[in-house]
Amino acid sequence: MKLPFRRVAQAFCLIVFLYVLFSGGWSDRADATRENNLLSGPLGLFLRLDPLVGISTTLAARAMSWSLVTAGAVLLIGMVFPRWFCGYICPLGTLIDMTDWSINRHIKRFRLKSETRWFYLRFHLLVGILTAAVFGVLVSGFAAAIPVLTRGIVSLAAPLQDGLFSGRASAVALTGGQIASIVIFVGILALGLLRPRFWCAYLCPSGALLGLAGRLSLFRRRVEPSCINCGRCLRQCSFNAIAPDYSTRDMNCTVCRNCEAVCPKQAFRFGWRWNRKQKASGDPTTTASLNSRRLFLLSLIGTAGTGAAAAAGIRWERGRYTNTFPIRPPGSLPEARFRAQCVRCGECLKICPSRVLQPSGLELGLDGLWTPTIKADIAGCQSSCTNCGQVCPTGAIRNLPLEEKRAARIGLAQVNETTCLPHAEKDVCGLCYEACAAAGYHAIEYRRIGIQYDNRNRPIADSGFLAPVVLEEKCVGCGLCQASCYAANVKESELLEKAAIQITAGTGREDRIISGSYIELRNERTRLRQPNPPAQIDNEYLPDFLQ
């Protein structure tokens, strides 16, 4: 039997996608995460291939990113082979094919009778997303194929992987944001009940982009005059790419060549555009649901207006949360820019070895949904890890070298002196100190407090406590201190209600720069801290008066 090339390509891409996504999740150590992952290169590759990711983030952030280059490449190829990505590469399409074949085709009751009115929905989605992006609000994460897929799988399967296999102690309950991601993902698969590949043919905005490129495609399906109008290809095509007059809808055709197999006359060729011999076409139905092309364009303008209004609404809503400062992963761009560039795919959440990155729910507003935040009660940001920056497909988290990451301030730790055990003179405790020293930051030191003195005014040996103090100039806000305080004093011994050392972000507590070096920024700050460097005192070790 001839091995169908398309199926092989689909299976290969799906396996690579899943392997890359999950290979990193078996260990809670950053270095092991990288070692286990043989394919560290393609992390986030599929996200970069999704053309909508690159284009929408570039529009929203008004800045170039590498994902725009890959998006452009994908679209260019799409101009030669229409929607090749959808038919051969897209792992979401493959999963949809699999569910359509295994489940959906057995359930007939939801099948659509008429499909034409769904036909242009994806262009409305696309126009809405791009308009919102032009107004600086990135919503492609809600609908673009690969982000929706990645986030859905991460939300669904990562907790299972953690709980069942890698035995992480810090398994975290599903949040509302994760459940929403799962619902969207499963919903897309379930759309196959309406008709096969419903999502791809009618809704997917990434597919719409590729379809536009497909209009120009050089390689396409050509119907020859030998066609006998039997209708078999029409029923076979899951992309609705064959019009009732058997001509090809180039915006839908993925050159999957399934029709080829059912045609009794071999009445069409897949070949270059300039091949002659073509059946006369007279497709009456593509715009049948709309009275005219003009009306369609008008409706698109309406959608664009809606997109702009939604963007304005989201921006207004963002204003209500200006005093909420999420702790972002190290290397995150300034907040507004970050939100415009983060496509909410969830790759960083998956690759984070200690699961300290968690998707936010609505606590940062609608605009903050699914963005990665550091929840330092769960764990701290490991000092030897730069994974999140490596996988971020859009550069919302900069890919920092380790030394830079260790200088990038994401927040500042603050000791609560009324609850902290030694500060309250209740018990000996140095967990935060140890965690900070072990990570090599040495940003916490001790003060001896509560000393009692004897009658000769000398400190009594056994008196007082060593209480932790944060050295502001050294703290990067990694949260390792908070995590160890929480684990021991809140969760285990229940001495405290919340960790007595807390990381907070906000102006003056974090560095968010678009480019440049965090190390230099730190050095600069150190210089500013001492406006008048103390006069260099050059004391002779053995002064003359003692010789």
Place this chain on the structure above:
Amino acid sequence: MNTDLIIKYIAVLMASGFVFCGLQINGQTGAHKTQAEADEAIRTAGSTSPEWWDSVELNYPETLDLSWPVRQGLQGPGGGGRGRGARGTGSGTASPTNVDDYLTQVIYPNPPRYKAGIRLVHHLMILHKDDSDKLRRSLNMLGDMFYQLLGDYARAAFWWQKYAQMGGSVDPLKMARCYHELGSKAAAEALLASLDSNAARNNRDLVKLWARIGEVDKALALIESGFDGQSGGRGVARGLSQSDKYLLSAGILRAAGRYDEAIVLYEKVLALPDSAMQPVRRNATDGKDKARMNIATIQHLKTLDIKRIPDGSYTAVVNAYGGPMTVKADIKQGRLVSVDILRNSETFSYLIMALPTTREIVARQGFEGVHAVTGATVTAEAIIHGTAKALSDGMK
């Protein structure tokens, strides 16, 4: 070329060499030095700046009152005071303005600040060179810091000698220890012998020092002499209970490598009636717990051979004064490269007293000649026990 510079350079080399000898071989090959030679060594090594001197900046908070007034007991602002009652709102971590408070509260608890602390006191010494009282205070403090914080015995002895020249009184036991570490048994012995009759303030340190310089039997005899039923007598062991005596002698025997004799004494402690035991504060261990732990230590030591342990980090959790304590020992190419105290609940001042024990174990590449620090015996013995346990786990 500048000859001064060369001389200074050679002196620095010699100084580091002395420190090295002091820590490495200590009283064995170098034990032959006479008093005069030892004093010469202190003069040469002690009068040169340590090699870290130029790399550590003089650095102290602007608010610090360098006029160095004596701390004003309970009225002291800046969080001196006593206990929780005296602390104002949030002033707990404000930097103290009083130098003594600054040293106790900020410098001593933070090893990375030790050297800066020494530079500060050195600076105070120069600032107050005309105030004999403050000058004496700074000299004594410098000796104490080099001794206690850095284990730099040559420089400790040097500053203490200066202090003594200005009329200060140096603890002769500490001075004897410096002589011993610098390789002069004769000088140390002379100092100790002068103390014998009037029973030093800290008689436990006295007998341990005798053992340190190699006179183990003399030390044991001193402990024994105070006993024989005359509990009120004048001997060294005056005030020691029977179990204390056994524990002290056994510790000395253990440090001398006479393991079987030590075990015999520890077992004698275990055979004493419970009523003879005084519980140690806080974690309610008593002499019997100490004996049990030390017997376990000796069992580990008997088979220990550091050279045969593969490279790696080994940890052990042991019961110390404040609760469980984690000790980590690192082995690299058959050498013990570091001993660290990780998680622990020790009272700080005891931990700081016992911390030199880790340095000593590394310097000696083993446990012979490592004595538990008096005053922090529980913590120190727990460090010894933990290291031995971790390393003997590494043997497997």
